[in-house]
Amino acid sequence: MDILVLLKLVPDVVEELEVAPDGKSLDTQWLRLRVNETDEHALEEALLLKENHGGTVTVVALEGPEADDALYTALAKGADRAVKIPGEWASSSSSAIARILADAARSLPGADLYLTGAQAIDDLDGEIAPRLAHSLGLPYLGGITGIVPKDDAKTALVTKEYAGGVRAQFEIPLPAVLGIQAAERPPRYVPVARIRQAMKTGKVEMLPLAPSETASLLEIHRMFKPEVAGRAEFLEGSPEEVARKICDILAQHGLL
């Protein structure tokens, strides 16, 4: 089974995020990026499928800070091929990214599965996976937590998550685009030494593609940090002092 995994880099929200002087975009100057969390699950699911059913895993990312890191890490984890699309993609919309990834998918050998994360924290104009499926003319389902290929990989039985722990199974013909919510196992850890090794012996291929000019369908009036409702009253002190203060609050609320 041949699988193409599309990795998107998103701002690491552990860091403080700032709005750019134009007031309408994110300040990218100090931005630290990381692979979108569900995209990491998409890669893990691809690697698990390869281990269980054979085949290849190709990983694609758009050029940007940390893109090489992400691609070499994928190679160190067991991906067979890493491809980077050069260009300036910093503030691209989901629809623009999906279009360029669809072009990339068409330039690469056909795959049985196209996996990406179910959703990303910057999907202002929607998720990548359904847009990609539309561009490639393939069936799509998102929120996936399990994939079982059937009938010589002509179809797959996939599990989708709903609320309250309820899930449902669907059958989908392959090739298909799936938005992965969670892999069947947590994404594997790979030691830095192995990533360094991959940087020495592995290769990130460049795949130049021309972005298509399309007018954005959204007009951003302004971006801002949410006005903190200021509800939280902060408790300060050593862990022991804080613990005593919490106990007082619990007692006031009849919980202690």
Place this chain on the structure above:
Amino acid sequence: MAGIWVLVEHFRGEVQEITYEMLGAGRELADQLRIPLQAVVLGHNGEGLCQSLGAADSVLAVEVPSGRELIPEGCVQVLGPLLQERTPKALLIGNTNVGLGLGSLLSATLSLPFVNFCRALSVRDGRIVATSVLYGGKIEAEVSPAGEPAIYGISPGICPAERGRSDRSPPIERIPAPPLGESRVEFKAYMEPEPGDIDITKMNVLVAVGRGIQRQENVALAEELAQVLGGAVCASRPVVDQGWLPLSRQVGRSGVRVKPKLYLAAGISGAPEHVEGMKQAALIIAINTDPGAPIFHVAHYGIVGDAVEILPALTAAVRERRR
């Protein structure tokens, strides 16, 4: 007249809460713009679903084969022609696991604008302005679509549902489904959650752990505190994805909504998908190393610090008081 449409979210025969939240938000918009609010039901034998939709001026009910409403491309086959024929001003869809991908797929298929993660919709100079929550709640954006019909993904648990509820029986317009092609994606069966674990929705006290708990062994610190407080441990998504706690303990979009007397969030950043499941707790105390973590927007009390240090101190202090 081009109205505001709300796509009724129903799951296993029941109208979901997000539907009333969207009807409430839609009602406000429709009144300000002086245009009708219409609820759109895609379903098999959807009659029963229409009874609680009286906040809308009318209901458009489209009969589709059972299960089709769960498949985005199946919905696009029905909604696409309807949107093109009737050109509403706006279509509201739930940003939920049921609605996931539908807005994007409609947008891609029909080249219509889609605004995701909306927490509020308002009218400014006759235009709809959406407030979207981005980057896990760290940044918000005010956005308008560049064309109509525009599609809005409404995040659950934010818009008040009261205005969306009504006992009035709305007029129902039954629309025959357009000739449907085969859906490539086929619904097979539901899988029930594994029973046997405790029901966290029934607990008065919940100690919730998130990514900040760092390692599996540290979950025990929360277990001890929960035990002395007579509660249970629950978690945000990353902890469950790691396999440190079962799915039955997950609070948020894919887990459950809880409303305990005390919700102590330890090492949880407060991403919108988690907050929608716990913000109704009577008392929320949050511990997080990041003073900018969105969890502090919903918490009553906050502690900037390491949960791994504070949990055992708190357990000891509670034991001391109990003595």
